[in-house]
Structures are given as C-alpha cells and as structure tokens.
Amino acid sequence: MKNTLAILASATILATPALAEELAVVGSWSNLPLYQDFETPFWTEQLSELTGGEFTAQLTSFDQMGIAGADVYRMLGDGVFDVGSTVADYTVGDAPELEGLDVPLLANTPAEARAMVEAARPMVDDIMRERFGAQVLGIAPYPPQVVFCKGEVASIADLEGKKVRGSGRMTTKFLEALGAEGINVAFSEVPGALERAVIDCAVTGAGSGYSAGWWEVSDTLMTLPLGGWDSVVIAMNGDRFDGLSAEQQEMLSNAVAEGLEGPAWDAAEGGLANDIACLTGEGECASGEAASMMLVEPSEEDVATAREILTAEVLPDWASRAGAEWITRWNESVGQSVGVSIEQ
Template sequence: MRLPSLSDPAARIAAAVALSALAALGTLSVLPTPAAAQAQEPEVTLRFQHFVSPNSANPKHFIEPWAKKVEAESDGRIKVEIYPFMQLGGSATAQYDLIRDGVIDGGWVIPGYQPGRFPEAEALELPFMTPKLGEEASMAAWEFTQEHLTDDFADVHLIAAHMHGPGLIHKKGPAVREVGDLRGLKLRGPSRPATLLLRKLGAQPVGMAVPAFPEALSKGVVDGGVITWEMSPSLKLDELTDSHTDVAGDDALYNLFFIWAMNKDSYARLPDDLKAVIDANSGMFASAWAGRAHDTGDAEGRAVMAAAGNEIAEISPEVTEQIRALGAEVTQEWIDEVTAKGLDGAGLVEDARAAMDRHRGTVGTN
C-alpha cells in the first residue's frame, strides 16, 4: 500500500493525529498506577551523621554501603541520608548526645571523645589489647559490648560496635626507633587510654578529635599523633608528616572503640517490617563489616603514604617489648583506678582479652 505523501498538508495533519493517538496509548501502557507511584516514595527518611571525609574508609566501605543495603532491602521504603563533616550541626565530641536527644536519627560515635563517661568501654582500648585486623577486633568488641556495655548505651539503639585497625605513630621528622625518640613530643591522642600510654612513653599527649588534627599539625600545635593508616590520606598526613611507625608483632599499639547507633524513638517509630530491615543489618554482621572497612582502608592508606615517599618503619621486637612493658603498667594503673570507682577492672580486662582471643586469627580461615 502506498503511503500518502507528507508534502500534502492534509496528510501531515492526519499523520500527526495518528501519531498522537499512538503516543497516548503508549503512555497509558507505561504510566504507573497510583499505588505503584506511591510505593516509589520512601515512607521514612533517616538522617545519619559522621565527622570525617566521605572518602575515609568507614564511610566509603561501611556507612554508605550500609545505607544503600538498608534502602534496597526495604524496597525503597527507607531512605538513609548520610551527612559527613558534622553537616547537621554539633561537634564530634557531642555526637552521642545528638543521637540520644533526637537532633539526628543516627550516627557514628567515638565514646572515648567524652573521657570518663563510658569507663568500661576503655578496657577495649588499652595498649596491645587488640589484634591488628579491625574485623577480628570488631567481632570481639561486639561480644564485649553485649556482655558489659548495654547499660552504658541504653539510651540509644545500638546497630554496631567496632574497632579500627592498628593505631600508628605519625610524626614530623624521622621514624621512631627507640622509646626515647618520643620524649617531649606533643602527640595527638584520641582517647584516655591512648593519652595515658603516650604519657607513659614520655610524650606530651594532646587529647584531640580527628577533625582538628590536620590544622594542629600545620600550625605546629602538635608534632604528630597516633591514628590509623586509613585516615592518613583524608587528613593529608602524606604532606603534614614525614614518618609512620608501627610496633612489631600481631597486636596493635592501641585501638579505638566506635558505635553506629540510632535514636531510640526513630527506631521505635518504624513499622515492624522496617525494624526487621535495620535488625538484619545490625549486630555481629554490621560490626564485622565496619571493622573490615577499616582493614580495606588501611591497605589503601599505607599505599598512599608509601607513594608520597614518606618513611614507613616498624619498631624492633626488642623495643616493642619495652613499649609492651610500659603498656602493661598503663593497664594495671587503669585497673586500679576503675576498681577504686566500684568497677571490676581486672574482670573487664580479662573479658576483653578473652573476647579478642576468641576471634584472633579467624578472618580468612573459614
């Protein structure tokens, strides 16, 4: 059949009408029903906050993927918004209270940023307590939390409790070779146990949340500090420091305890099936995932520091043993201190070590 010539005005009008009719039919066939359209809109939006760069290991390898997994498993009914750099307000040191008070729906917390408030958690942060793999240390931390810390964190809804990888000494100038190399240095410490250890080593500890560390280095407020490989690139430690020193052996010089938590009312308001989505992404599973994120970031961060030409060193086993002995003094002094306040210091240390030993060497063996 010969088609009419579209040079004919009447034919052009007829063709346009026909095409419009077909387009309308096509549109009708793909327009969502009102119910389907509503299902695409989230029922709940949860606002979570943290205090570091989104390119840091935990946000990159745990927090953001966790949010996406929760959204997917809720079929889009939950939307999780992640705000880095404390964009919703407040300070990193006040994060726990922001969650408790409902200023935010959830976030990442370092309990040690409030020294003395959560004393039992400090047992996990004592010198040489944890293996160097964050995933192993984090599984142990979740166990210890369930055994000892549920009352401490009763006014938030706990999703995960975890540790990072090994804490290292990053400083201007050459690497640390002897204990005496630390004498008099002003070094940033993230927690009370870390600052107790630095003082025992002869340094001048400066308690400081991580966001303040780069500026303190650039202005000469500190000579260096202790922190992980994974945080080094986002803090520009390849530019601000010259050397990075770890201790010998399989145990970390120090470690830091974190929680990932929700406001209790924000959790309670969820319908049961959406609570189940949060629950499925909580506990031991989420804690191990968070620790594994730090292990991934440690490998990446170390590579960046090496590529910058910075000195990467390991203290000899002999000097490491000297540091261990000083660390043991810190641990005993901590036991004595918290026992005097009515806690079972020796029991807390024993239980923390037992939890670590149960998970030490387990990653990659299953």
C-alpha cells in the first residue's frame, strides 16, 4: 500500500505543471494608447501564452500607483516591483547619458526612429545596469513629439517669447535657444495650464495629445518633431532577472520583443498620419471623433534652423553633462546611424 501511494504521489507531482513566475509590472501612462493597446494585452494575456505558462503578471501603471515617472527606475532598482516602464527622458536627472537614446529632430519616420533605438540599445543596456541595476527587456515608442499651441503659430520662429512645456531636457534646451521659455509642467496638468495661459504651447506625441484631449484647449499643431519619440524603456530588476534560468531569461526577452515591443513599433508606421487626421480633421480619423486644429508643417527653413541649433547648442550641452565615455559611444553608434558627430 505504501509503495502504491508513493507511486501515485510521484505521478501527481510529475503531472502538475511548475508554478508560473508571477511578475509585478508597472507600466507607462494608463490613459495613453501604448499602455491600453499594447502593454495591457501583453502583460495580462499574451505573456502567459508566449511563454507556455512560464510567466504571468500583475499590471498597474505608475500614475495609477501615484508615483512620478521619474521615480520608476529608481524604485525598480530597489526591488519595489519586478518590471517597470517609463519614458527614458523622465529619468535623466539620475542618468543624463540616457538622453542620447531620444535626441530630437534626428528621426522623422518610425523606421528612422527604430534604427536609432537599435543603434543605442547596447549603450542603454549598460546605462540601465550601471545606474539602476536593471535589465532592459525592450524599448517602445510613443508617437513623435510635436507642438500644440494655443493661438496661431506659423513657424518655429513664432515660438520666441512663448512659454512652452517641453517633453525632455534636450527639448527644453532647444526651446530656450529659440528664445522661448521652457516650463516644467506634468503631462496630466497640461490641458489646465493651456486653458489658464500658464503656458502658450506644449510638446508631446500627436496621438498622446489626441487621447488626452489637448485639442480641446489648443488651436495649432506644428508637426516638427521637437521632442523626438519619447522612447519608453521596459526594464526588469537586475537581481530578479539574474535569478531566472538562462532559458527563462531568453523566453521572457523574446516574449517582450514579439508581443509588446515589435507590435508597438509596427503600429507607429502610419500612426502619425492617423493622429494628425484626428487632430485636424484633414483625412480619415480611425481613432474617434476628429478635431479641427490648424496644421502647420515645417518649412525647409524651419528644419535647417532646428538642425543648426541642435548641433551647435543642444548636443554640446548634453555632452558636458553625459561625459566623454558616453559621447564617444554615442558617436560610434547612434551618431553613425544618423550622420551626426558631437565634438568633444
């Protein structure tokens, strides 16, 4: 009898699948498409499917937790949760070298932006390990960061003297070089700030601005990508990642690439055209009701002026904060991919 029970017990253990690794995941802004359309279905449904039940996740977002985007990687490194996602530019106070991931005005298409990210990835991997003790799982884009203004704006020269909310430190430096006043306003507070004339303009992704209703309190949309693509780094606590087997590490990394990172980049193709149509009413809006903002596309003069300010003032300013090692690495990776070199 004892032998029979032992055999049955062994058979039961063998027939029972191993318990899944459950991950505590903190995602990006909960009211924007990246979280709603990509992060949520991936972490709550596709992760388990893509890993054969090896991983599951409990998902929330940093704004639902009531923490600032700038605190996500710091808390991730402290082990408060297993996986965290936020805009890389939010954390440059802790890691100024991360600004090199999303330099404005260098990528005008999703393909160009993705090529920049792929070139920067080895550098970002090292930065996240050194600064936050975190392992990069993927990097996903928001839409290109364009300019929403209350009132008429015909060119970037018209931003001179205006109070403008930037989307990152490089963008703010660029605005100041134009003669604008860079104002620090949280994304969620922008509509109220525009309505009360605390700011005249604000920079964010076209789709993000549409989803957040910025078109209700602004009149003009300038499509020059002053803020880059606001790349979101998806990272895992390094100790937690290192505690997985090599097979689990590969499985999780591949799942993020296939189920979250890849689809987000694929959706960026054609996404800007839809976002502009939704904001201006010029074209078909597949996302909902179209607004009627005035569309201002950059002139050749605007582009030339912006590039000159970027190379003469913005990038040298970043170089002074990031340090020689990281600038050399940027020149040899991202810089080569876009044909720009920062002098040291």
